[in-house]
Amino acid sequence: MFKYNKSLVYPVNITKKDLRMAKYLITQFGGPNGELSASWRYFSQKFTMPDDKGKALLNDIATEELSHVEMICTMVHQLTKNATIAELEEAGLGAYYTEHGVSLYPQDSVGNPFTAAYFASTGDVIANLSEDMAAEQKARAVYEALINQTKDEDIIGPLLFLRQREIIHFNRFKELYDYYKTKGY
Numbered sequence: 001m002f003k004y005n006k007s008l009v010y011p012v013n014i015t016k017k018d019l020r021m022a023k024y025l026i027t028q029f030g031g032p033n034g035e036l037s038a039s040w041r042y043f044s045q046k047f048t049m050p051d052d053k054g055k056a057l058l059n060d061i062a063t064e065e066l067s068h069v070e071m072i073c074t075m076v077h078q079l080t081k082n083a084t085i086a087e088l089e090e091a092g093l094g095a096y097y098t099e100h101g102v103s104l105y106p107q108d109s110v111g112n113p114f115t116a117a118y119f120a121s122t123g124d125v126i127a128n129l130s131e132d133m134a135a136e137q138k139a140r141a142v143y144e145a146l147i148n149q150t151k152d153e154d155i156i157g158p159l160l161f162l163r164q165r166e167i168i169h170f171n172r173f174k175e176l177y178d179y180y181k182t183k184g185y
Helices: 019-025 035-046 052-080 085-090 094-100 125-148 153-182
Strands: none
Touching: 019 052, 019 085, 019 125, 035 052, 035 125, 052 153, 085 094, 125 153
């Protein structure tokens, strides 16, 4: 089903350590509006789509969201590379380090761990697609907030790419939503 290409969908090459930004950015890995939530949401919902068109779209976007998880994790890793324990503690990441070391763990920016409660799968095509559109809009808003919190072009470039993908996903879900509405779902 999957063919793994050993490169990111958009290049990430952050050269300056920024633990503050890493702490904020990790929410797009494991927060309620992050990429992991999106991927699992769409994988879960695809099985109740009424036709192959819907199943294919949700599967394609769910898979792409996993590539976004990889980008976010790469960014957080690069932002924290070679950080000392003192630097991690100063940035408010001391508790994170205690629990996870320098590994990546899905949580939001204030430390709440990822939970499946972040997303819904109702079995109702229209309700699910409405949730999916809202999720993409919320993720877009988070990316815009993250962009506003940095001046580093090495961070802004990937964030702009991810923001644009949220808009494209919203539009694809809206097209499918409109299609199913005309079909009477």
